[in-house]
Amino acid sequence: MPQTDPVESLADPAALLTAPGAPFAVTTGPDGRRTYADGPRTLREFAEVTWAYGERPFLVAEERTYTYGEFFAAACALARRFTEVYGLRRGDRAVVAMRNHPEWQIAFWATQLAGLVAVPLNGWWTEEEFRYALDDCRPRLLLVDGERVARVRDWATAHAAHLLVFHAEHGEAEERYEELPAADPALGPPEVDVRPEDDATIIYTSGTTGRPKGAVATHLAQAGAAANPRYHAALAALQAGTVPGLGPAPVSLTTFPFFHVAAFTSVYAVMAAGGTLVMMRKWDARRALDLIHAHGVTHYAGVPTTALQLLDAAEADPRGLGPLTLLSTGGAAAPPGIAARCTGPVEPRNGYGLTETSGGVLSHAGDDYRLHPGAVGRPTPATEVRVAGADGEPVADGEVGELWLRGQSLVRGYWEDPEATAAAFTPDGWFRTGDLATVDEGGRVAIVDRLKDMVIRGGENVYCVEVETALHGHPDVLDAAVLGVPHPRLGEEVAAVVRLREGAAADEEELRAHVAGSLAPFKVPAHIRLQQAPLPRNATGKVLKRELRAGLADGPDE
Known part of the structure; x- marks a missing residue:
């Protein structure tokens, strides 16, 4: 039987949550921003x-539990x-x-x-x-x-x-x-x-x-950020045919560093439900699997790199993922294959957020994510989305433009930096994310690339995320990053730095042929550098492409 879209098969699950008097109803202020009508304001x-959660365990670490x-x-x-x-x-x-x-x-x-x-x-x-x-x-x-x-x-x-x-x-x-x-x-x-x-x-x-x-x-913005993951969790429950808020409180293994907004989203979700937060001193996939089984962890949250390592560890362990029911990724672009690898009781979840949005504002989970693995989901009720052209006006569904956001959880600006604030925020409150995106007729947003990372090859736009996705589709590829390198005639050429799985035999020509099987010839990397070392990333999983560019300054390996 063909799969049907789980969202379209329901009357309108979002309306149940956002109708007047519902838990996530919103109001629009005089500044045009949407805010949640009820709930904490600070x-x-x-x-x-x-x-009120009293003796329930909240923080579980190696040294003690609070x-x-x-x-x-x-x-x-x-x-x-x-x-x-x-x-x-x-x-x-x-x-x-x-x-x-x-x-x-x-x-x-x-x-x-x-x-x-x-x-x-x-x-x-x-x-x-x-x-x-x-x-x-x-x-x-x-x-x-x-x-x-x-x-x-x-x-x-x-x-x-x-x-x-x-x-x-x-x-x-x-x-x-x-x-x-x-x-x-x-x-x-x-x-x-x-x-x-x-x-x-x-x-x-x-x-x-x-x-x-x-x-x-502000406190109002962070209060909105605390409500956003609760909304997405309730929506996912309705889409899965269950009642939000019923069942045991979540036990979450959250591997994001606490200073990052992705961690804020996870912690807010746990606290709102009276759940438990299990911590690790240092990331290790096998240790994470042990903690999942020892503490009955139901929710995992981390960057895509650690999520893939956890899935690899679980496939090699007869215990599998045990009690886990949700695997959530954020902080960096997730390869589409993650959703397909979450089977049985494990639901995949993906989302999008920025420091400037105080955490996640777009998300989707379960079958909706599996059916649309290239998207990052729909916005919360208190978040507006615009995919804007060069003139700032919305583009047609499916066309590429810059993602603009407005809503309760957005920051008020940058600390004592009016010039940077004015450059990033419009007078009526829209934040220019710098990400290129599309939105489909169902309201799902897909991130195409960073505006500054896009490669312009001979006048043709090449979106790095699209090429990285194609490379990740090769079974020998463990990690990949795509970037532009100077070219005297074309302006820029597409280059890729690829880390292969241990024991893999794929070479540059095989990888180029693989990409050429799904993308136009001008998008196929002209240069591929294979390396054994991990790609440089910051603490939240984003590839540091400026370091890769420095390494390619003398010309990438062919």
């Missing part, structure tokens, strides 16, 4: 609701220390920079309960990179772990900023979190009036094409 309100009650008490105690001992006030910035410890979440949520502006920084930055961001946002408080304290100590001393160190070796001169008084579960957060329009976070862009910029999200 992250403080969102966090306070979780107190229940919701323990987590909330610890966050409240730390928030009171910020206001009563350090004298910090609403709007002061507080940097959070550490490995994925449970205390990362305690530190972050303490800032929200105290009305501070949390600035999560990339834990793998060098001292120079940290100094750039610290000079930019000028925090009064730094919350770091022992691995990072040496990189920020001089700055904190020079600027008289409070420095609190987590998981530090004994003997450190700084104040150690582990030596603070025990939290009193009877005490709540400090008396601070946190407003929806107040800034909640400054999250720095990944900086793959230049210096990172601090994207500033």
Whole structure:
């Protein structure tokens, strides 16, 4: 029997969730932005609701487990220390920079309960990179772990900023979190009036094409970001023929670094449902499979690279994926083959979000994803989508244009950078993503390429993602990146850097022939460099193409 589109076979599942009075109904403000009509308006309100989950396990790490009650008490105690001992006030910035410890979440949520502006920084930055961001946002408080304290100590001393160190070796001169008084579960957060329009976070862009910029999200924006994954989960349940919210709370193995917005989406979803977050100190596919079985993990969230490694490990293990029911990817473009490899009870989910959208705003799952593996899904009710031409007007369905977004979860701009803000945001609130996309008649968005990554070969547009997808379709290819290299006559030529699976025998000509089987001749890479080393990626899984270009500067291998 031929497959039918699961969405079209239902009356209108989205309407059930967004009708007046429904959980995800929206209103449109005077600025044209859509916002959810109900629900928390600040992250403080969102966090306070979780107190009701009491003794349910929330944060599970190798060193210890925090229940919701323990987590909330610890966050409240730390928030009171910020206001009563350090004298910090609403709007002061507080940097959070550490490995994925449970205390990362305690530190972050303490800032929200105290009305501070949390600035999560990339834990793998060098001292120079940290100094750039610290000079930019000028925090009064730094919350770091022992691995990072040496990189920020001089700055904190020079600027008289409070420095609190987590998981530090004994003997450190700084104040150690582990030596603070025990939290009193009877005490709540400090008396601070946190407003929806107040800034909640400054999250720095990944900086793959230049210096990172601090994207500033208000509490209202982050509250919208917290509602977005709940909407997509409810929609996926309806599409699968089940009732949203029923069944056990999720147990999620989330491998995104906490400083990245993709992690925010996962954590929000877990907290809203009273679920459990299982953490790993360092990624290892076999270790991840052990954790899935040991803790009854039902949801996996990570970049496509780690998801593929997990699927490979599960295929080689007689236990398989065990209790897993959802495999969700984000942070980078997902090869279409991921959806097809999720069988049985495991539902695939894919989505799209940016630092500037405070996390995921497009998503689809299950059969809809399997039927449309090249898409990243439909928007949430509080997110508008426009695929715009050069004049800013919408293009026809199926045509390529720049993806523009507008809605509740979008940031208000870049920290103290009006020029960058004006360049990225229109006066009426649309954000120019810099991604090339299409939208089909069903409202599904597909990302074609980055506007700056597109190769223009002799006047013909070559979308790198399309060529990368074709390369990933070859069974010997483990990873691939496509980029443009200079050509004296054509302007640019298509080049590819490919990592083959261990023991694979494919050569450049075989890979070119494979791509030529599905794409026009001008899209076939003129140059292919094979390498054994992993492709350079940032902490969230995006390929660092500027590093690959530097490696090809003297001419790519043919």
